[in-house]
Amino acid sequence: MGVEIRVEGLTKSFGRQVIWQDVSLTIPAGEISVLLGPSGTGKSVFLKSLVGLLKPDRGHIWIGDRDLPRLPESQLYETRKLFGVLFQDGALFGSMNLFDNIAFPLREHTRKRESEIKNIVLEKMEMVGLLGAEHKLPGEISGGMKKRAGLARALVLDPEILLVDEPDSGLDPVRTAFLNQVFIDLNAQIGATFLIVTHDINTARTLPDNIGLLYQRHLAMFGPREMLLTSDEPVVRQFLNASKVGPIGMSEEKDESELEAEAKLGHDPGKLPPIPPQQMPSNGMLRAGMHAPGAWCAAHGVTPPPGSFVDDLGRNWVEEWPRYVASMTPVGASGGPGAPGGRFPGSPPPGRPGAGAGY
Ligand SMILES: Nc1ncnc2c1ncn2[C@@H]1O[C@H](COP(=O)(O)OP(=O)(O)OP(=O)(O)O)[C@@H](O)[C@H]1O
Numbered sequence: 001m002g003v004e005i006r007v008e009g010l011t012k013s014f015g016r017q018v019i020w021q022d023v024s025l026t027i028p029a030g031e032i033s034v035l036l037g038p039s040g041t042g043k044s045v046f047l048k049s050l051v052g053l054l055k056p057d058r059g060h061i062w063i064g065d066r067d068l069p070r071l072p073e074s075q076l077y078e079t080r081k082l083f084g085v086l087f088q089d090g091a092l093f094g095s096m097n098l099f100d101n102i103a104f105p106l107r108e109h110t111r112k113r114e115s116e117i118k119n120i121v122l123e124k125m126e127m128v129g130l131l132g133a134e135h136k137l138p139g140e141i142s143g144g145m146k147k148r149a150g151l152a153r154a155l156v157l158d159p160e161i162l163l164v165d166e167p168d169s170g171l172d173p174v175r176t177a178f179l180n181q182v183f184i185d186l187n188a189q190i191g192a193t194f195l196i197v198t199h200d201i202n203t204a205r206t207l208p209d210n211i212g213l214l215y216q217r218h219l220a221m222f223g224p225r226e227m228l229l230t231s232d233e234p235v236v237r238q239f240l241n242a243s244k245v246g247p248i249g250m251s252e253e254k255d256e257s258e259l260e261a262e263a264k265l266g267h268d269p270g271k272l273p274p275i276p277p278q279q280m281p282s283n284g285m286l287r288a289g290m291h292a293p294g295a296w297c298a299a300h301g302v303t304p305p306p307g308s309f310v311d312d313l314g315r316n317w318v319e320e321w322p323r324y325v326a327s328m329t330p331v332g333a334s335g336g337p338g339a340p341g342g343r344f345p346g347s348p349p350p351g352r353p354g355a356g357a358g359y
Contacts, residue, residue: 001030001158001160001190001191001192002029002030002031002160002161002191002192002193003029003063003064003082003160003161003193004026004027004028004029004063004064004193005026005027005050005061005062005063005161005193005195006026006027006060006061006062007023007024007025007026007027007050007059007060007061007062008024008059008060008062009022009023009024009058009059009060010022010023010024010046010049010056010058010059010060010061011023011056011057011058011059012042012045012046012049012054012056012057013057018217019041019042019045019217020041020042020045020046020214020217020218020219021217021218022059022218023046023059023214023218023219024059024219025212025219025222027193027195027210028193028209028210029193030187030191030192030193031187031193031194031208031209031210032183032184032187032194032196032207032208032209032210033193033194033195033196033208033209033210033211033212033222034195034196034197034198034203034204034207034208034210034211034212035047035195035196035197035198035211035212035213035214036198036199036204036211036212036213036214036239037199037213037214037215037239038199038215038239039199041214041215041216041217042214042217043165043166043197043214044088044165044166044197046197046214047085047163047165047195047197049061049069050068050083050163050195051080051083051085051163052068052069052071052076052079052080055069056069063079063082063161066079081109081157081159082159082160082161083159083160083161083162083163084154084155084157084159084161084162084163084192085154085162085163085164085165086147086150086151086154086162086163086164086165086167087150087165088165088166088169089146089150090138090146090147090149090150090151091150092138092146092149092150092153093138094137094138094139095137096137096138097134097135097136097137098125098130098133098134098135098136098137098138098141098149098152099121099125099134099135101138101149101153102121102124102125102149102152102153102156103117103118103121103156104153105153105156105157106120106121106156106157109157110157120156121134121152121156122134124152124153124155124156125152127152127155127182127185127186127189128148128149128151128152128155128182128186129148129182130145130148130149130152133145133149142175143170143171143175144171144175144178144179147167147171147179148179148182151164151182151186155186155190158190159192160192160193161192161193161194161195162186162192162193162194162195163195163196163197164183164194164195164196164197165197166197166198166199167179167180167183167196167198167203168198168200168203173202176200176202176203177202180203180206180207183196183207184207196208201239201240204225204228204240205225205229205240208225209224209225210222210223210224210225211223211224211225211228211229213228213235213236213239215235215239220233220235220236221233221236228240
């Protein structure tokens, strides 16, 4: 079981916002692949495109000899049956108990008898460790159980491909580890092709055969896990080490309206997002998100440049300050919270070394 997915030159935009472009990769049949990426890089959009819920602007998604974006509706419907999808929240119907939730696709898409449906549902519930919870409502179970119920439902039609969107969201590390083990066992048992989207580094380190990284509208890398874990690419290293220092900034999260607002202010989108006035240090105070260099640099193992000041993204505000002031002149002129002229951030007040209110 399990089929290969071959993606070629896939591009997706919403209006003027390009989500990713020219993504090409082959997701090997029967293996577990994980797609990583900072928030907002379009991982969920990628999953939805793979299953045909969103139409890419260009490119191909080959499942065998079928190119998904070009299939007529009837064939798309048939091809979708190859997929099981686990959405972030499990997407359970709140008014149905777990048994009926899990039985739903079988009742909707097959003509199986109730006795047969019962066998399948109980088999899948056992696979995910939920046997005995058939009569519970989604509101009566934990987040981890909800995910496993969603997983059981994704399995009832015996998918060749299982797509999973952020299985770890909202789960503590113990439940995440447990769920990851369920994925490993399931993969060994059913042999389907798994693609899991996550930003959990531990999941990426332990679970997959292959890892991909989406970054700044491109697939930065895709390959065997060890290749990524030992990569010297700065973006890969920063992501895997969960470091604030490196090429990944906050620009990935911006949507079109934010980028437009920035462009109007004359900012260079993605390069120097303005720091919000409420986070600017003024009158010697350190505000949330801004850290005295001593504490921050010690925590990140770097030597602070003399007189420097860093923010949550590791930007040195001694260097950024003149550009920031230039870009914020109207605010500065009014003497507002972002106005230059207060105590320069490189000099924390005496007696409060390293007092970073953001910690
Ligand atoms: N249907 C849609 N219409 C317009 N924009 C959308 C739509 N779906 C997603 N987006 C935009 O696409 C971008 C990527 O969203 P997506 O949810 O795929 O990111 P992600 O990498 O999964 O983020 P996270 O890790 O935070 O879940 C976001 O800017 C989002 O606002």
